[in-house]
Amino acid sequence: MTTAAADAPDRAGSYLAHGRGARSWLLSLDHKRIGVMYLVAIGASLLLGGVFALVLRLNLWRPSGGLVSNDGYNRLFTLHGAVMIFLFVIPGIPAALGNFVLPLQLGAKDVAFPRVNLLSFWLYALGAVLFVATLVAGGIDTGWTLYPPYSLESARGLGILLALGALFVVGFSSILTGLNFIATIHRMRPPGMGWFDLPLFLWALYATGLIQVIATPVLGITAAMGFLERVFHLGLFMPEYGGDPVLFQHFFWFYSHPAVYIMILPAMGVVSEVVSVFSRKPIFGYRFIAMSSIAIAVIGFLVWGHHMFVSGQSRTASVIFSGLTLLVAIPSAIKTFNWLATMYKGAIVLATPMVYVLTFFAIFAVGGLTGLFLGALATDVPLHDTYFVVAHFHFVMVGAVMTAFLAGLHYWWPKMTGRMYSERLGLVSAALTFVGFHLTFVPQFVAGVLGMPRRYATYAPAFAGHNRLSTVGAFVLASGLVVALYGLLRSLRTGRPAPANPWGAASLEWSASSPPPWDNFERTPHAPPGPYDYTGLRHVSDEVGWVRGEVTP
Amino acid sequence: MTGANVSERSAVAGQGGVHVLGPRILIGTAAALGVLTAITVGAAQVDLGRMNVVIALGIASAKATLVALYFMHLRWGARFHLVVLAGAVAFAVLLTAFVVLDTTEYQPDVRAKAAAAAPGGAPRP
Amino acid sequence: MSARHPTGAAEAGGSGDAGTGGAGPFLAHHFEDMGHQLETTTLGIWLFLGSEVLFFGGLFTAYGVYRANHPELFRYAHHFLDWRLGATNTLVLIGSSLSAAWAVRAAQLGRRRVLTATLLVTIALAVTFLVVKYIEYSHKLHEGIGWGASCHPSAEILATLPEHARALPVPARLGTFFAIYYLMTGLHGIHVLVGIALFAWIAARAGRGHFGPGYYGPVDAVALYWHLVDMIWIFLFPLFYLL
Numbered sequence: 001m002t003t004a005a006a007d008a009p010d011r012a013g014s015y016l017a018h019g020r021g022a023r024s025w026l027l028s029l030d031h032k033r034i035g036v037m038y039l040v041a042i043g044a045s046l047l048l049g050g051v052f053a054l055v056l057r058l059n060l061w062r063p064s065g066g067l068v069s070n071d072g073y074n075r076l077f078t079l080h081g082a083v084m085i086f087l088f089v090i091p092g093i094p095a096a097l098g099n100f101v102l103p104l105q106l107g108a109k110d111v112a113f114p115r116v117n118l119l120s121f122w123l124y125a126l127g128a129v130l131f132v133a134t135l136v137a138g139g140i141d142t143g144w145t146l147y148p149p150y151s152l153e154s155a156r157g158l159g160i161l162l163a164l165g166a167l168f169v170v171g172f173s174s175i176l177t178g179l180n181f182i183a184t185i186h187r188m189r190p191p192g193m194g195w196f197d198l199p200l201f202l203w204a205l206y207a208t209g210l211i212q213v214i215a216t217p218v219l220g221i222t223a224a225m226g227f228l229e230r231v232f233h234l235g236l237f238m239p240e241y242g243g244d245p246v247l248f249q250h251f252f253w254f255y256s257h258p259a260v261y262i263m264i265l266p267a268m269g270v271v272s273e274v275v276s277v278f279s280r281k282p283i284f285g286y287r288f289i290a291m292s293s294i295a296i297a298v299i300g301f302l303v304w305g306h307h308m309f310v311s312g313q314s315r316t317a318s319v320i321f322s323g324l325t326l327l328v329a330i331p332s333a334i335k336t337f338n339w340l341a342t343m344y345k346g347a348i349v350l351a352t353p354m355v356y357v358l359t360f361f362a363i364f365a366v367g368g369l370t371g372l373f374l375g376a377l378a379t380d381v382p383l384h385d386t387y388f389v390v391a392h393f394h395f396v397m398v399g400a401v402m403t404a405f406l407a408g409l410h411y412w413w414p415k416m417t418g419r420m421y422s423e424r425l426g427l428v429s430a431a432l433t434f435v436g437f438h439l440t441f442v443p444q445f446v447a448g449v450l451g452m453p454r455r456y457a458t459y460a461p462a463f464a465g466h467n468r469l470s471t472v473g474a475f476v477l478a479s480g481l482v483v484a485l486y487g488l489l490r491s492l493r494t495g496r497p498a499p500a501n502p503w504g505a506a507s508l509e510w511s512a513s514s515p516p517p518w519d520n521f522e523r524t525p526h527a528p529p530g531p532y533d534y535t536g537l538r539h540v541s542d543e544v545g546w547v548r549g550e551v552t553p
Numbered sequence: 554m555t556g557a558n559v560s561e562r563s564a565v566a567g568q569g570g571v572h573v574l575g576p577r578i579l580i581g582t583a584a585a586l587g588v589l590t591a592i593t594v595g596a597a598q599v600d601l602g603r604m605n606v607v608i609a610l611g612i613a614s615a616k617a618t619l620v621a622l623y624f625m626h627l628r629w630g631a632r633f634h635l636v637v638l639a640g641a642v643a644f645a646v647l648l649t650a651f652v653v654l655d656t657t658e659y660q661p662d663v664r665a666k667a668a669a670a671a672p673g674g675a676p677r678p
Numbered sequence: 679m680s681a682r683h684p685t686g687a688a689e690a691g692g693s694g695d696a697g698t699g700g701a702g703p704f705l706a707h708h709f710e711d712m713g714h715q716l717e718t719t720t721l722g723i724w725l726f727l728g729s730e731v732l733f734f735g736g737l738f739t740a741y742g743v744y745r746a747n748h749p750e751l752f753r754y755a756h757h758f759l760d761w762r763l764g765a766t767n768t769l770v771l772i773g774s775s776l777s778a779a780w781a782v783r784a785a786q787l788g789r790r791r792v793l794t795a796t797l798l799v800t801i802a803l804a805v806t807f808l809v810v811k812y813i814e815y816s817h818k819l820h821e822g823i824g825w826g827a828s829c830h831p832s833a834e835i836l837a838t839l840p841e842h843a844r845a846l847p848v849p850a851r852l853g854t855f856f857a858i859y860y861l862m863t864g865l866h867g868i869h870v871l872v873g874i875a876l877f878a879w880i881a882a883r884a885g886r887g888h889f890g891p892g893y894y895g896p897v898d899a900v901a902l903y904w905h906l907v908d909m910i911w912i913f914l915f916p917l918f919y920l921l
Contacts, residue, residue, distance in 0.1 A: 112719075179722060187717055213732075221736035224865075233826040242826070246655075250648075250652045312659060314658030317654060519707070590769060594765055597921065617909045621909070637724045641727075649742045657747065
């Protein structure tokens with residue numbers, strides 16, 4: 001069964017054709033279909049959040065604003081943040097790509113709990129509806145961080161209740177996904193695949209799952225407490241009822257800091273996969289990368305107070321948090337050097353996923369390093385609430401995470417759809433994204449250091465140049481995303497049919513056909529020699545792709 | 554039962570090697586929990602100052618440990634289950650400890666500001 | 679030596695449909711055999727319980743913060759709670775954990791009647807817990823003890839406090855104590871209610887003969903959830919009623 005004909009995609013037998021009609025998708029227990037539904041929903045959230053961003057940037061063209069009212073501006077940046085963070089960056093790679101790839105990389109037929117997986121998706125959808133519904137209820141203008149006392153005052157209207165409900169629901173979705181992935185990785189590995197034979201994408205998803213299960217419940221209880229505070233005036237967070245608003249911040253950031261590692265760890269997992277395959281070299285320092293994922297997950301829980309240096313937090317706590325924050329750079333640096341060492345003396349293939357990954361390195365380095373300025377107590381105080389912070393987190397969330405998302409999307413696109421995307425369009429999108437991204441956010445670092453505050457609809461005229469560059473950049477970045485979307489969608493109709501293994505990768509998902517059949521593998525395959533062991537893999541042709549060993553006629 | 558690979562697992566399941574709690578362990582654990590409940594109620598009647606909290610939490614922790622080890626058969630189950638429970642408790646304790654540390658550390662700032670704002674004196678508890 | 683192993687899948691008692699260990703009507707397609715399915719679902723429920731610990735952990739933190747800053751408030755306010763009702767509920771939940779663990783044993787050994795009986799006992803005790811809670815709550819609310827700003831204890835209930843407490847003025851922040859009290863015991867109560875529903879579902883399935891030595895995962899999972907609910911109360915009882 002290794003002839004060229006058998007390797008050609010059999011769309012009629014794939015998961016795409018297994019069952020037709022809306023119900024077979026919306027109620028599907030197939031992790032691949034759930035992954036695709038997530039991809040569509042997450043893509044829509046990215047577009048929605050992106051539109052908000054473009055309106056914000058247009059308003060910031062003029063120092064006096066004026067495109068939208070100042071209140072409208074506040075509502076826009078609040079929803080931009082909430083939608084992007086909770087509906088795109090946090091679920092993005094695990095839900096859209098992880099759901100599809102994880103069982104395949106394990107040679108499994110599905111995740112451990114398929115019904116829980118479907119529930120996760122519908123909770124996400126409900127949460128998305130609730131966030132968007134806040135627009136109808138008059139909107140929220142508190143920033144995505146929803147700090148009381150402002151957010152819980154009665155004058156705010158009921159939008160805050162919808163937002164808190166959305167947080168609770170989306171949080172639950174995230175917990176269930178993490179739980180599912182952890183259980184699957186523990187209990188559904190194939191014969192021969194021990195822990196240190198796992199592809200690094202799975203180590204990343206595992207570490208992410210640990211954070212999701214441990215951190216997210218605290219977000220849930222915080223949302224519940226905020227909700228009850230607003231409705232029943234319990235007196236937990238509102239000083240006028242005897243509460244302490246700093247308490248909210250502690251609870252909020254206990255989740256929201258580890259949440260950024262929920263965002264970056266899967267991105268790093270994608271990078272590990274792509275950098276090895278497209279350097280045609282085994283990953284350097286496999287164990288270090290694997291263990292550093294766990295280290296990031298654990299250390300990430302110890303640093304949340306660095307968001308609260310100017311909130312009234314005690315000096316004792318601030319000093320402790322600042323010191324611990326500097327520690328988290330270490331495992332990230334370990335990964336970065338290992339990736340670079342992987343490329344060293346490798347046979348680099350500049351396909352779209354690899355180009356995105358190369359841009360990831362440049363951007364993540366800057367994003368990570370600028371985090372040190374914010375983690376160090378003394379330098380954070382003047383930089384807090386300036387555009388320096390905005391630029392820092394966009395560097396890591398957009399420049400690193402979104403870039404890795406696009407890398408992974410292009411990398412696994414042939415597997416998911418059975419089509420090759422156009423390399424030309426992919427490379428154009430990567431270039432536009434890279435240029436647009438820097439044009440957008442580098443001026444923001446400068447403006448922030450010069451003192452421009454964040455979350456303001458208007459600003460001092462001295463910052464006009466920075467803001468205009470940034471606005472132009474935002475549209476270039478948006479065009480890059482549009483080109484990427486266009487290229488991918490176009491491939492669905494006119495893309496070359498993809499072979500099972502178009503890239504010559506060694507992990508198990510590439511032994512299934514592109515796209516895979518409904519139940520992935522007829523029999524549980526044995527683990528490959530190694531997830532990054534390319535010996536014996538040869539490229540036969542573009543149609544047949546890469547195969548291992550002899551091809552029998 | 555920590556093996557996740559198919560071949561190891563089937564062998565274990567086939568033997569029916571699963572731990573069943575016997576009546577003595579079940580009733581014994583319940584009885585111990587009842588006794589500890591009586592002790593904690595008794596200890597609370599005596600005023601030992603700050604030690605009351607320590608003793609009560611200590612007894613509660615002992616009770617919870619009995620429930621986890623025996624009723625939830627952690628003693629005979631997969632080690633990772635224990636890691637999950639202990640890890641979750643550890644992070645919950647971390648959250649509580651840091652937040653309580655911080656809040657007690659900044660109370661003087663709160664009181665100072667309140668005193669400055671209301672020259673009549675600090676607010677009542 | 680109280681542990682026993684079932685002698686073998688096929689011989690372990692006439693439990694009807696689910697006697698076999700390898701496959702069966704309840705084996706999901708993505709698992710190799712029932713043993714695999716059981717291991718995995720048990721891990722799944724433990725992970726969920728881990729998340730529940732953190733969920734309640736936030737509330738224990740709120741308790742810790744307010745107690746650390748206002749210890750005299752807590753020492754005063756706990757007298758409003760009747761420790762005898764609290765202790766009763768503690769024993770009720772311990773009993774229900776015993777019956778839940780016994781139910782798992784019965785399922786593992788294929789003893790259908792014992793399984794049904796222990797499940798019903800668990801439900802009955804859980805309902806008892808909620809009845810006692812209802813009595814406590816309604817009494818307090820009737821006497822004006824709400825939460826936050828709505829906490830105005832009536833003269834009647836103030837008269838029931840011990841002497842040293844009666845001598846003190848009612849603290850202005852009494853509502854904060856009760857906010858935390860209602861929040862924590864209320865959330866716990868909701869978990870008890872969910873537990874009752876889950877046990878009812880399990881009891882219905884047990885009545886249809888679904889469970890036996892080859893398939894008892896759902897019984898075990900619900901029982902594990904229930905034990906966590908018990909563990910949380912084990913901490914709530916002293917923190918509110920005794921200290």
